[in-house]
Amino acid sequence: MRHFRYLEDAAILRLDTDTCIGCGNCALVCPHRIFVLKEGKAEIIDRGACMECGACATNCPVGAIYVNPDDGCGCAAYIINSWIAKVRGKVPSGCGC
Amino acid sequence: MPRVATTLSLKDHLGTVGARTGLARNDYRVTPGLYCVGSPGADSPVLVSANYKLTFDALRQELADIDAWLLIIDSRGVNVWCAAGKGTFSCEEIAFQVRRCRLEELVSHRRLILPQLAANGVAAHRLKELCGFSGRFGPIFARDLPEYLLQGKASEEMRTVTFTLGERAVLVPLEICLVWKKLAFALPLFLLLSGIGPEPFALHGTLSRFAVLLAATLVALVAGAVLVPLLLPWVPCRRFWIKGLLVGAALCLPLLLALPELAMTEQVALVLWVGAGSSFMAMNFTGSTPYTSLSGVSQELRGGLIFQLSATFAAAVLWPLAAFLS
Ligand code: SF4
Ligand code: SF4
Numbered sequence: 493m494r495h496f497r498y499l500e501d502a503a504i505l506r507l508d509t510d511t512c513i514g515c516g517n518c519a520l521v522c523p524h525r526i527f528v529l530k531e532g533k534a535e536i537i538d539r540g541a542c543m544e545c546g547a548c549a550t551n552c553p554v555g556a557i558y559v560n561p562d563d564g565c566g567c568a569a570y571i572i573n574s575w576i577a578k579v580r581g582k583v584p585s586g587c588g589c
Numbered sequence: 590m591p592r593v594a595t596t597l598s599l600k601d602h603l604g605t606v607g608a609r610t611g612l613a614r615n616d617y618r619v620t621p622g623l624y625c626v627g628s629p630g631a632d633s634p635v636l637v638s639a640n641y642k643l644t645f646d647a648l649r650q651e652l653a654d655i656d657a658w659l660l661i662i663d664s665r666g667v668n669v670w671c672a673a674g675k676g677t678f679s680c681e682e683i684a685f686q687v688r689r690c691r692l693e694e695l696v697s698h699r700r701l702i703l704p705q706l707a708a709n710g711v712a713a714h715r716l717k718e719l720c721g722f723s724g725r726f727g728p729i730f731a732r733d734l735p736e737y738l739l740q741g742k743a744s745e746e747m748r749t750v751t752f753t754l755g756e757r758a759v760l761v762p763l764e765i766c767l768v769w770k771k772l773a774f775a776l777p778l779f780l781l782l783s784g785i786g787p788e789p790f791a792l793h794g795t796l797s798r799f800a801v802l803l804a805a806t807l808v809a810l811v812a813g814a815v816l817v818p819l820l821l822p823w824v825p826c827r828r829f830w831i832k833g834l835l836v837g838a839a840l841c842l843p844l845l846l847a848l849p850e851l852a853m854t855e856q857v858a859l860v861l862w863v864g865a866g867s868s869f870m871a872m873n874f875t876g877s878t879p880y881t882s883l884s885g886v887s888q889e890l891r892g893g894l895i896f897q898l899s900a901t902f903a904a905a906v907l908w909p910l911a912a913f914l915s
Contacts, residue, residue, distance in 0.1 A: 495822040496752055496878070502885035521726055523750040523879065544882040545674070547708035547881035560884050569873055571887050572894075 500540035504560035505548075509533050511556035518548035518557060591624050595653040601646055608643055608714045609762050617642035618666035623690040625704050627656035631697040633737060633845035636727070637683055638704060651731040657737065658696065670879075672708025680711055693721060702727040702737075705748060757818045764814040765886035767868060768783045772806065773784040779803060782905060786912030794912075796912075801848060801859070802908070808844050809863045812837040813870025827883075830893030832869025837864045852915045858907035865900035868893060 505526075514532040519525075524541045527534050527548060534556070542559075549557040597605075608617045611823045617730060619640040626649060635658040638648050645661065662682045664672035672678035683701065693699075703711060705726045713724035728747035737743050740869045783798035784790040813833045824832040841860045845851065851859070875881040 496880045498827055498881050499888055502686065502888050503882040504884050517714070520748070521705060523706065523729060523748070525745060525749055541880070542882060543880050544884060545670075545709045547706075550712050551708055551714065553714050555711075560882070562883050569876065571890055572882070578721040 497540065498543070503539065503542035503544050504558075505536065505539055505542045505544070506558040507534060507536055508558075509535075511554050512552075513554055513556075515553060517551040517553065521547040521551050523547065546589045591622075591628060592775075593624050593649050593659070595695065596627055596650075600721075603644055605646065609759060610688070617709075619645045619661055621661050621663040621807050623686075623692070623695075625657065625660040626652040626659065627654070629656040629658050633657050633696065634702055635692065635696060635700070635722075636702050636734070637654060637662060637724075639667065639669045639678055640643065641666050641668045641672075648731045648734075650735055655735060657715040657738075659766070660686055660690065660692065660701065669704045670706040670709070670831050674708045675709055678707050678710045680715045680719055682786055683711065683716060687720040687722055699723060700725060703727045704731075705743070706750075710810070715720065717788055718913070732779040736759060751819075752821070754819065754880055757821060757836050760874075761815055761818055762820065764874060764877070767811065767873075768810055768814055770790060773811075775806070776803075779806075782908050785909035798908075798912070801855075802862075803860045804848075805844060805863050806866060808840050809837055809866030810870065811866035812840045814874070817867070820875055821878075828889040828893070829875050830868045830872040832887055834866035834896070836871070837867025840867075852911055854907050854914055855910035858904045858911060861900040861907070862904040869897045872897075 507527075514529060514534065515532075516529050516535050519527040519529050523545065524543060526536055526538050526542050527562070528537050529535070542562045546559045547560075549555075549559045563565050593699060602618060602789060621640050633656045633880075636648070637660045638644055640661050640663055646802045648659065660683070662678065663686070664678045664682070665675060666673065669678055687693075687701070699722045701716065701722045701724045703713060706729055708726060711724065711860045713714060713726060716722060726743075728732060728743040730747070733747040737747065744805070779800050780795070783802055784795040786794060788794065815817040816836050817829070818830050819875065820836070821832075826832055826835065838860065841863050844859065844863065845856055867889050872890070875886045
């Protein structure tokens with residue numbers, strides 16, 4: 493994926509090193525290889541490549557990772573629909589994809 | 590126990606076309622449950638996957654010469670990654686199928702191999718207590734499964750998503766089909782905008798201007814929904830709406846050269862319309878890439894929408910105006 497980079501500072505991804513028990517799940521599941529295990533703790537090595545898929549947070553057994561919890565598939569249509577839904581006070585209907 | 594073929598029939602290939610173009614996308618579900626390839630026994634691996642036709646086909650095609658159980662869960666006919674994101678490819682769903690198919694009576698081990706891309710919806714460490722089987726993440730792509738089964742682990746490469754030219758190309762038909770439906774709504778509007786003039790709705794003038802507008806829209810479609818996805822890594826700028834704008838603007842040159850009789854105002858209107866349309870379609874492609882974050886998309890969306898709406902508005906004013914000026 494080195495050919496593809498998106499907006500560097502956009503992704504919301506936080507790691508609480510104190511809580512981390514070093515199980516390595518996050519490093520295993522991340523499709524962009526953003527975590528490595530160093531001295532028994534997880535470390536973020538390339539935050540800018542994170543796509544907020546949430547795989548690391550879902551598979552962390554101690555809840556040490558926080559990822560932007562807004563779900564949806566990350567397409568513009570979904571976000572526009574949820575803006576419209578917010579204005580009209582309704583639940584977003586998704587993007588149809 | 591249905592044993593499935595590891596090669597695709599003509600009917601399978603036709604189904605692939607249907608699913609890829611969105612013509613009948615929702616009808617491509619595989620019945621959830623247990624399947625097998627080869628002749629698996631009590632110690633053969635259990636591979637978990639989604640009940641989307643294309644996923645199922647990709648999986649079984651890679652499993653020639655392999656004896657394995659396939660546990661197909663009900664992801665509502667959606668691929669693994671999207672289903673995991675939507676919460677339908679979940680621990681609960683896997684545990685349900687494990688129990689329903691009485692997997693513990695068929696195999697002696699207690700391990701499931703999960704697709705890595707299910708990880709955003711499946712917490713593998715929870716599976717054990719839910720169904721007695723523990724989950725391990727296999728490779729991202731089905732094509733790496735034979736190697737994974739042999740080695741017992743996946744390399745870094747197998748665990749990294751890719752977005753090759755081929756992977757982008759298969760997404761193009763669906764992008765186009767999604768636009769067709771919107772275009773059908775826009776056609777009466779095009780006709781209306783082309784008909785306004787000193788002689789309202791004069792047949793010849795209206796039709797020829799309508800045709801020009803339609804041609805410009807097709808150019809925008811080619812730029813935003815075909816060229817941007819295909820040329821993605823080579824189009825400058827990271828924001829998709831700007832990528833779309835750049836490619837759209839570049840394609841305006843041949844468009845305007847092909848229509849030498851246009852007045853200046855008309856040219857400006859067309860360029861604005863092509864730029865806005867291409868920009869919008871390119872922006873929508875963010876949903877199909879495996880590297881754009883939702884936070885990033887919301888960030889670029891504001892700028893993109895402001896440009897697209899104002900350019901479209903300006904084009905819609907200038908196009909009929911040009912009829913009065915000439
Ligand atoms: S959210 Fe996804 S891409 Fe980002 S670090 Fe976690 S697993 Fe990797
Ligand atoms: S999954 Fe959680 S506990 Fe395990 S290494 Fe990553 S951050 Fe640490």
